[in-house]
Amino acid sequence: MSFEHVQSRWLFAAVSLGLAVAMLMLGPGIALLATEVAIMALFASSLGFLINYGGMVSFGHAAYFGLGAYGFALAAAKLGLPLWLAVVLGPLTAALGAVLFGALCVRLTHIYFAMLTLACSEIVFTVLFQAYDYTGGDNGLTNFMAPRFGLSPQIYAALTVAIVALCIAFLARIVRSPLGLAIQAVGEEPHRAAALGFSPRLVQLVACVIAGTLAGIAGTMYSVFQGNAFPDYAGVGITIDALVMVVIGGVKGFYGGVFGAIIYVLLKTFVSRAFTHWELVIGLILIAVVLIFPTGIAGLLQKLGLSRTARPSGEQHP
Amino acid sequence: MKLKRGGLLLATLLAVGVTTGPVQAQDPIRIGYAADMSGACGSLVDGATKAFRLGVEELNAAGGLLGRKIEVIERDTKTKPDEGAKEVRDLIVNSKVELITGVCSSAVLLAETAVSAELKVPFYSAIGNSQTATIEKGQPYFWQTNPNVLMESIAVAEYVAANKAWKKIAPLAYDYEWGHTSVKAFSEHLKKLRPDIEILPMVPVKLGETNMTSYITAVLAQKPDLVYGAIFGGGLVNLVKQGKAFGFFQQTSLVTLTTVDFLQTMGGELPEAGLHGFARAPFTSLLDNPKVKSFVQSYKARHGKDPDDWAVLAYDGLMFYAEVVKAAKSTKADDVVKALPTVKYEGLRGSMTVRGLDGQMSAPSFVGAVIKDAAYPFSIMKGATRVDASKTLTPEDFIKSARAAAK
Amino acid sequence: MAAQLLNGLTEGMMLFLIASGLTLIFGITRIVNFAHGSLYMLGAFLAYHLMPMLGGSTVASFASAVLLSAILVGLLGLVFEVLILRRIYGADDLLQLIITLALVLILRDVVKAIWGANDISVPMPASLSGALQIGGTFLPLFQIVAFAVGLVVITLMVSIMRFTRAGVLLRAATDDRGMVALLGINQAWIFSSVFAVGCFLAGLAGALAAPFGNVNYLLDTNIIVMAFVVVVIGGLGSLSGALIAALSVGMVKGLGVIYFPRLSTVLIFLIMAAVLVIRSLGRGAISK
Amino acid sequence: MMKIRQLHAAYGRIEALHGVDLDVGEGEVVCLVGRNGVGKTSTMRAIVQELIQVTKGTVEFDGASVVGVPSHDIIKRGIGYVPEDRRAFASLTVAENLRVVRKGAGNGQWTVDGVYALFPHLAEGRKRLAGVLSGGEQQMLSIARSLLTNPRLLLLDEPNEGLAPKIIDEIIAAILKLKQERVSMLVSEQSLRTIRACGDRVVVIDRGASVFHGTAAEFLGNPEIARQYLMVSGH
Numbered sequence A: 001m002s003f004e005h006v007q008s009r010w011l012f013a014a015v016s017l018g019l020a021v022a023m024l025m026l027g028p029g030i031a032l033l034a035t036e037v038a039i040m041a042l043f044a045s046s047l048g049f050l051i052n053y054g055g056m057v058s059f060g061h062a063a064y065f066g067l068g069a070y071g072f073a074l075a076a077a078k079l080g081l082p083l084w085l086a087v088v089l090g091p092l093t094a095a096l097g098a099v100l101f102g103a104l105c106v107r108l109t110h111i112y113f114a115m116l117t118l119a120c121s122e123i124v125f126t127v128l129f130q131a132y133d134y135t136g137g138d139n140g141l142t143n144f145m146a147p148r149f150g151l152s153p154q155i156y157a158a159l160t161v162a163i164v165a166l167c168i169a170f171l172a173r174i175v176r177s178p179l180g181l182a183i184q185a186v187g188e189e190p191h192r193a194a195a196l197g198f199s200p201r202l203v204q205l206v207a208c209v210i211a212g213t214l215a216g217i218a219g220t221m222y223s224v225f226q227g228n229a230f231p232d233y234a235g236v237g238i239t240i241d242a243l244v245m246v247v248i249g250g251v252k253g254f255y256g257g258v259f260g261a262i263i264y265v266l267l268k269t270f271v272s273r274a275f276t277h278w279e280l281v282i283g284l285i286l287i288a289v290v291l292i293f294p295t296g297i298a299g300l301l302q303k304l305g306l307s308r309t310a311r312p313s314g315e316q317h318p
Numbered sequence B: 001m002k003l004k005r006g007g008l009l010l011a012t013l014l015a016v017g018v019t020t021g022p023v024q025a026q027d028p029i030r031i032g033y034a035a036d037m038s039g040a041c042g043s044l045v046d047g048a049t050k051a052f053r054l055g056v057e058e059l060n061a062a063g064g065l066l067g068r069k070i071e072v073i074e075r076d077t078k079t080k081p082d083e084g085a086k087e088v089r090d091l092i093v094n095s096k097v098e099l100i101t102g103v104c105s106s107a108v109l110l111a112e113t114a115v116s117a118e119l120k121v122p123f124y125s126a127i128g129n130s131q132t133a134t135i136e137k138g139q140p141y142f143w144q145t146n147p148n149v150l151m152e153s154i155a156v157a158e159y160v161a162a163n164k165a166w167k168k169i170a171p172l173a174y175d176y177e178w179g180h181t182s183v184k185a186f187s188e189h190l191k192k193l194r195p196d197i198e199i200l201p202m203v204p205v206k207l208g209e210t211n212m213t214s215y216i217t218a219v220l221a222q223k224p225d226l227v228y229g230a231i232f233g234g235g236l237v238n239l240v241k242q243g244k245a246f247g248f249f250q251q252t253s254l255v256t257l258t259t260v261d262f263l264q265t266m267g268g269e270l271p272e273a274g275l276h277g278f279a280r281a282p283f284t285s286l287l288d289n290p291k292v293k294s295f296v297q298s299y300k301a302r303h304g305k306d307p308d309d310w311a312v313l314a315y316d317g318l319m320f321y322a323e324v325v326k327a328a329k330s331t332k333a334d335d336v337v338k339a340l341p342t343v344k345y346e347g348l349r350g351s352m353t354v355r356g357l358d359g360q361m362s363a364p365s366f367v368g369a370v371i372k373d374a375a376y377p378f379s380i381m382k383g384a385t386r387v388d389a390s391k392t393l394t395p396e397d398f399i400k401s402a403r404a405a406a407k
Numbered sequence C: 001m002a003a004q005l006l007n008g009l010t011e012g013m014m015l016f017l018i019a020s021g022l023t024l025i026f027g028i029t030r031i032v033n034f035a036h037g038s039l040y041m042l043g044a045f046l047a048y049h050l051m052p053m054l055g056g057s058t059v060a061s062f063a064s065a066v067l068l069s070a071i072l073v074g075l076l077g078l079v080f081e082v083l084i085l086r087r088i089y090g091a092d093d094l095l096q097l098i099i100t101l102a103l104v105l106i107l108r109d110v111v112k113a114i115w116g117a118n119d120i121s122v123p124m125p126a127s128l129s130g131a132l133q134i135g136g137t138f139l140p141l142f143q144i145v146a147f148a149v150g151l152v153v154i155t156l157m158v159s160i161m162r163f164t165r166a167g168v169l170l171r172a173a174t175d176d177r178g179m180v181a182l183l184g185i186n187q188a189w190i191f192s193s194v195f196a197v198g199c200f201l202a203g204l205a206g207a208l209a210a211p212f213g214n215v216n217y218l219l220d221t222n223i224i225v226m227a228f229v230v231v232v233i234g235g236l237g238s239l240s241g242a243l244i245a246a247l248s249v250g251m252v253k254g255l256g257v258i259y260f261p262r263l264s265t266v267l268i269f270l271i272m273a274a275v276l277v278i279r280s281l282g283r284g285a286i287s288k
Numbered sequence D: 001m002m003k004i005r006q007l008h009a010a011y012g013r014i015e016a017l018h019g020v021d022l023d024v025g026e027g028e029v030v031c032l033v034g035r036n037g038v039g040k041t042s043t044m045r046a047i048v049q050e051l052i053q054v055t056k057g058t059v060e061f062d063g064a065s066v067v068g069v070p071s072h073d074i075i076k077r078g079i080g081y082v083p084e085d086r087r088a089f090a091s092l093t094v095a096e097n098l099r100v101v102r103k104g105a106g107n108g109q110w111t112v113d114g115v116y117a118l119f120p121h122l123a124e125g126r127k128r129l130a131g132v133l134s135g136g137e138q139q140m141l142s143i144a145r146s147l148l149t150n151p152r153l154l155l156l157d158e159p160n161e162g163l164a165p166k167i168i169d170e171i172i173a174a175i176l177k178l179k180q181e182r183v184s185m186l187v188s189e190q191s192l193r194t195i196r197a198c199g200d201r202v203v204v205i206d207r208g209a210s211v212f213h214g215t216a217a218e219f220l221g222n223p224e225i226a227r228q229y230l231m232v233s234g235h
Helices: A006-023 A028-053 A062-077 A083-105 A110-130 A153-176 A178-188 A190-195 A200-226 A236-249 A256-274 A278-292 A296-303 B002-017 B042-061 B081-093 B106-119 B149-161 B177-193 B213-221 B233-245 B260-269 B290-303 B309-328 B333-342 B396-406 C002-029 C036-053 C059-083 C093-115 C141-163 C165-181 C187-212 C219-234 C239-259 C261-287 D040-048 D071-077 D094-099 D112-118 D120-124 D135-147 D165-180 D193-198 D216-220 D223-229
Strands: B029-035 B070-076 B099-101 B123-125 B142-144 B168-174 B203-205 B226-230 B253-257 B275-279 B345-347 B350-352 B365-369 B385-387 C131-134 C137-140 D002-011 D014-024 D029-033 D053-061 D079-082 D153-156 D184-189 D201-206 D209-215
Touching: A006 A153, A028 A153, A028 A178, A028 A200, A028 A236, A028 A256, A028 B081, A062 A083, A062 A110, A062 A200, A062 A236, A083 A110, A083 A200, A110 A236, A110 C219, A110 C261, A153 A178, A153 A200, A178 A200, A200 B081, A236 A256, A236 A278, A236 A296, A236 C093, A256 A278, A256 A296, A256 B070, A278 C093, B029 B042, B029 B081, B042 B070, B042 B233, B042 B260, B042 B290, B042 B309, B070 B081, B081 B099, B081 B106, B099 B309, B106 B123, B106 B142, B123 B309, B149 B177, B149 B226, B149 B253, B149 B275, B149 B365, B149 B385, B168 B177, B168 B213, B177 B226, B203 B213, B203 C261, B213 B233, B213 C002, B213 C239, B233 B253, B233 B260, B233 C137, B233 C141, B233 C187, B260 B309, B290 B309, B309 B333, B309 B345, C002 C036, C002 C137, C002 C141, C002 C165, C002 C187, C002 C219, C002 C239, C036 C059, C036 C093, C036 C187, C036 C219, C059 C187, C093 C219, C131 C141, C137 C141, C141 C165, C141 C187, C141 C239, C165 C187, C165 D071, C165 D094, C219 C239, C219 C261, C239 C261, D002 D040, D014 D029, D014 D040, D014 D053, D014 D184, D014 D201, D029 D040, D029 D193, D040 D053, D040 D071, D040 D079, D040 D153, D040 D184, D071 D079, D079 D135, D094 D112, D094 D135, D112 D120, D112 D135, D120 D135, D135 D153, D135 D165, D165 D184, D165 D193, D184 D193, D193 D216, D201 D216, D201 D223, D209 D216, D209 D223, D216 D223
Parallel strands: B029 B070, B029 B099, B099 B123, B123 B142, B168 B203, B168 B226, B226 B253, B253 B275, D014 D209, D029 D184, D029 D201, D079 D153, D153 D184
Antiparallel strands: B275 B365, B345 B350, B365 B385, C131 C137, D002 D014, D002 D053, D201 D209
8 A cells, every 4th residue: 555656546545435435335333333443543543653654652642532532522512613613623622732742742752752642641631530610520521412413323434434544645645745754764763864954853743743633633533423522532541552553553654553443443342242351352362463463464464465565665775 | 403403313213223123022122231340440330230130030030021031231331431332332223222221430321321312222320320411411211220429418418417526527539520529519518507517628539549648648637527538449448448557537537438349348447436438228228128138138149248239229220120111011212211200119229219300210328337247247337327319309490400501 | 748748758668669660670671561550459469369378467477478479470470571572572662562561451351350340458467557656647557667668679679789790780781781682691581580570579569558558450550650650750760760759759749639639630740741851851951 | 713705784674784795714803994884883783683684695603604693692602792882881880891791601711800901991990980981991891891701703893983092002902912812803994003903804895895805915005995995094
């Protein structure tokens, strides 16, 4: 799924369109599940972009998911704004959050970056949880709209798939653009990138804002999907889920997040329905997956020759 | 919002259309039991699930309901609102359940009641409660068979007001909505009953905190006659154990939520005096009638320990539903909802009804001193007062005005 | 206020016990062990299980239960490291993270399967249940004991680090673990033993704290967050930093309850963020 | 004793070496010469499997391949490595730095006293933290530390880089002393001092490949080569 060739771009568009149309023919139960998968695929891809291209492992990506959800839900429920406006405000809130937190976090590298993102998302979570006069606290915001704008599960699933496909196509374009190359260069070797004339921090900040905004879109779509918002949406649990998706999808390239989301959401859903001790089963499966396919599903596909590039290369020989 | 009504209708038709096909008389009644089995509520749900399963077995052994067997589909909400909503949607859309129950966390409850309203499937809460779900966000398909936090706080305030020795009261509460609501309702009602009482500033406690020593020192420094603790579960165990080490119960008294599972956990470790509790259904305070005896005995025979409050509540909730179905002679949502307020239920906790306006059951609360009793390996609320719902139920005008304000 | 400071100090020492193993493991192996809280929890459950077998709630049986639990948790860590973690050193760091997350899930469920979901109370040994009274302040004997154990652990660790070759190796590996291999030393056994010792410390902290509070399967998440905060504030991999951070966090918490009660939850994360940012400013200044 | 043929190696996706041939004989000092960034350090790293992956070609030591062998085992087989940036353990004292190496490693010829005798400077400051040592002292420490593994082949990556002339003299003296002790050495260099002082043979690296093999005399007698492949002309 490399986008350097026109054919693959058309292929991607065709597959996305096909998927969106297919959503209309599903039963409502499967359509609901597919919607969740698609939203998580976008969220995981945005984190995968940050990790695999920007070289920044975030432990606090859920902050933007939560801000996206609450930006929308607060605008709709508390400010009484029309839904179309609220839907725009969700990702915008996440983008603002990403500018603020990103500016702080890009000062740090590696594990310290990860820990600062964790602190930021815990702060967001705590504020959402404790400022209950505004946010509803742990009771969240509910009953302020018909879930999915009242659309049928199938239509909302098709809409979600289409939006997610657009977002991922956008990410793919970014990755190929000069900006994307700069992000990769900084991600791989900040010092060399600096020598090439980039301001590494600025480039990283831009990457954070892109990832944060896309995570915010996912959060807003999730809030619309559920018709509610809860502090959990900014909780560390969602970040961890996304990290797991990125890893089992393949720690190379952002589309690993898509594979990861499909596998992990289905796995969690069906294992937890089938087993009382589902956490044990999932834990064992995760260990097995990591030991058997350390390169993730994308890496496996690449090994099998089903995918050409595991990681679009920004530069060749030094 | 009007614009969207067409879409909503479409959604409902698509989603529910499949569920309302002709039902054979022999088809089982499917109940979706979406409970917070893992995550923050897991420790409370355990006893409830056991009692719920017991109740279903008993009903099936007696031939089921309306000649139909009951089939339960269990799901784990992981104590996450979105997971709860997801599982409930799936239970209704795919598994075609006719009733949803099992919830414990108020957040999950609020997420699930929205789905129940959207898809018009009856949903009741036996162990979780939320006054928001019955008051501001009340919806016809939801009812709640345990007392809410407002009712409980009023019951405790009545109990505290009766003790003239308590003049300075320090609230110590979890720093989130439930804690603050509970302290507010308690303080307001107590002030009404005893204007002479001084209520000290509340000490907010971080949720999930394992070390309570700072809070204990802070609350003791205020030298209160009584500490009102809006703390439950593991946090309460921490508070009592660490409090004992600080001589808490020599310096003051504590009134807090002491459900049977907490008492069982603490075993012989609770202080001899100074601990007062409120609870929702302590089996030791229930009426001495054959129904209660039979339930306690069969639960104990099955699980080797006495049923906790959650078990009693879960059993009562299920049996009430059975009565409603019998009265409605149907499991259809609208029939059930119509029959709901007409049933006078004789349950483990006595005689109760569900109010049509808000779906709140006239559930009693129990308040009393926690003391050691030779008959049990743990302290109990011996001789606790049963505070009837007639004293605590939120007035109808209040609900109407709250709903009007929410709109 | 003095009471809160004293309190904070003893609470801080318990935090240090929790954080010490986490920071030790990170310092050498660079593994962010998300399962540290789970191992703490396992230690508490093992102590609960072993105490009755070792003679009930006396100080001697408590002490031996604590030690035995810690050893068992350490052994589990060793097995886990040798069987699973060792296979993915050198692979992407994220894989190790996922492996430790998997351990969190597994341990939580195993604990639930064995000991149930309900809260458990480990009885406090009678002779530890009293309190010393200093001025108007009560200081629970148990916290004093925990403080003493903390001091013993610090002394032992410092002695090992200062005076033994193992300690020299550990410090060398913290500085530059690649270079240690380039001097002919097989890192594998350093990693295994460090991981085992780190797990031992988690088990020790959990077992030791068990009678002082509630034990249930949710302990893992409650503990790991505080452990991370302490380790990050102290500087990842630094034992002395963890000690200072733990004592400071304990005291800030104590004072926070008095001066900004509603902020107390968010406060520690604000401090953590502030420390990280300030440290980055400092580093920037130095590199200029 | 070491034979490298057509060595290719890469940092991740980025190939740094594409075809290095190199031999070091028993007791021989071979100088690896080339400009900055042409692959001298990468060659050294590839031999001890540090940070770089060998993708093609062979590295044999005592007739056995060391490709894919873990670093610590390569060291145990008798190759010592003194990296370009010295990598002294900064928070350890000099004595502790030496203590890191297992006592009596290899044939046990070199002891702590032995290396102190080689570098008296170190003996004086044995209680100082390595982090506060001068560059030259750190270099001595790094060589001393590596000697304690009792290597038969010592890889010295730019040992004189950035050092004062007086210190360079000391280092070169030490290299000569080691040569007398029959320690084989591979020394990378950008200047010609070591070659003049003790080089037996010279290999020139350019853009990741070896481009010249010859004796020190051949190399020094042909200033064209030095001009072409070295930044500095001989001094």
